[in-house]
Amino acid sequence: MSGIKITIAIDGYSSCGKSTIAKQLAARLGYSYIDSGAMYRAITLYFLRNGVNYNSPDEVAAALNDIHLSFAFNNTAKSSDIYLNDEDVSQPIRDMLVSEKVSPVAAIKQVRSFAVAQQKRMGRKKGIVMDGRDIGTVVFPDAELKIFMVADPAVRVMRRFKEMYATNPHITIDEVRHNLELRDYIDSTREESPLHRAADALLLDNSSMTRDEQLEKVTVWVKDRAISNMVR
Ligand code: CDP
Numbered sequence: 001m002s003g004i005k006i007t008i009a010i011d012g013y014s015s016c017g018k019s020t021i022a023k024q025l026a027a028r029l030g031y032s033y034i035d036s037g038a039m040y041r042a043i044t045l046y047f048l049r050n051g052v053n054y055n056s057p058d059e060v061a062a063a064l065n066d067i068h069l070s071f072a073f074n075n076t077a078k079s080s081d082i083y084l085n086d087e088d089v090s091q092p093i094r095d096m097l098v099s100e101k102v103s104p105v106a107a108i109k110q111v112r113s114f115a116v117a118q119q120k121r122m123g124r125k126k127g128i129v130m131d132g133r134d135i136g137t138v139v140f141p142d143a144e145l146k147i148f149m150v151a152d153p154a155v156r157v158m159r160r161f162k163e164m165y166a167t168n169p170h171i172t173i174d175e176v177r178h179n180l181e182l183r184d185y186i187d188s189t190r191e192e193s194p195l196h197r198a199a200d201a202l203l204l205d206n207s208s209m210t211r212d213e214q215l216e217k218v219t220v221w222v223k224d225r226a227i228s229n230m231v232r
Helices: 018-029 036-049 057-065 096-106 109-122 135-139 153-165 173-189 211-231
Strands: 007-012 032-035 069-074 079-084 128-132 145-150 202-205
Touching: 007 018, 007 135, 018 032, 018 128, 018 145, 018 211, 032 036, 032 079, 032 109, 036 057, 036 069, 036 079, 036 096, 036 109, 036 128, 057 109, 096 109, 096 173, 109 128, 109 135, 128 135, 135 145, 145 211, 153 173, 202 211
Parallel strands: 007 128, 007 145, 032 128, 145 202
Antiparallel strands: 069 079
C-alpha cells in the first residue's frame, strides 16, 4: 500500500468519532489530515469576536475577505493546529459558544464556498484524509474511499461530554445533548450541501467498537480501495 495516495472522505453526525479515525488513518498511512469542521469553527469564532451580522451578505463577504485560515502540524499533539490570521485558535474554537453558533454560520452559502474552495485545493495531491459533513458529497465527490459514520446518540453525548468536561467542569450532559441534537438537525436540513450519506459511502457504526477495532476495519477498506485504484 505504501506510496499509493488516495483520497479518504469521512462524513457523519456530530461526535461520531470522525476525527479519531481520521487521525489514526493519517498517521498510519503518512497522509495529511484536515478537520474541515475546524475551519467552520474558526470562521464562527471570527464572526463572534467581530460582531459580524451573519444575516447580512455584505458583512459576511467583508469578514471572509479578512479571514485567512491555515493548518500547521503540531509534533507534540501529533495533529494539526488551526490558525486564524496567524493566531492558533485550536482551543477557543472548541468553546460551547462557538458550538452553539457554528451550524447557522456553516449553513451560509458564502461561507461554504469560501471553505470548500480551500478544501478542494488542499486535496489536489491526494494522500489526504478529510472529515466533515459534505466531504464525500461535495468536496471530494471522486474520493476513492468514502466513509459515513454513525454511533448511538447516547454514546455520542457521553463521548463529547467527557471531552468538554476536561476543560469546562461546569458543562452539563443536557447542554451537550441539546447542542448535538440541534447541530445534527441544522446540518442535515440546511439548503446548502446538507449532511447525507453519499450513495457510494461505506457505513461505519462504531458505537461499540474500540479505537483499535475501528482502525483495523477501516484499514482493510483502505487497502481494498488502494489496490483497486492501482489496477484501474
Ligand atoms: O463537534 P464535531 O466535531 O462533531 O463537529 P465539527 O466537525 O467540529 O463541525 C462543526 C460544525 O461545522 C458542524 O456541526 C457543521 O455545522 C459544520 N461543518 C460543515 O457544515 N461542513 C463540514 N464539512 C464540516 C463541519
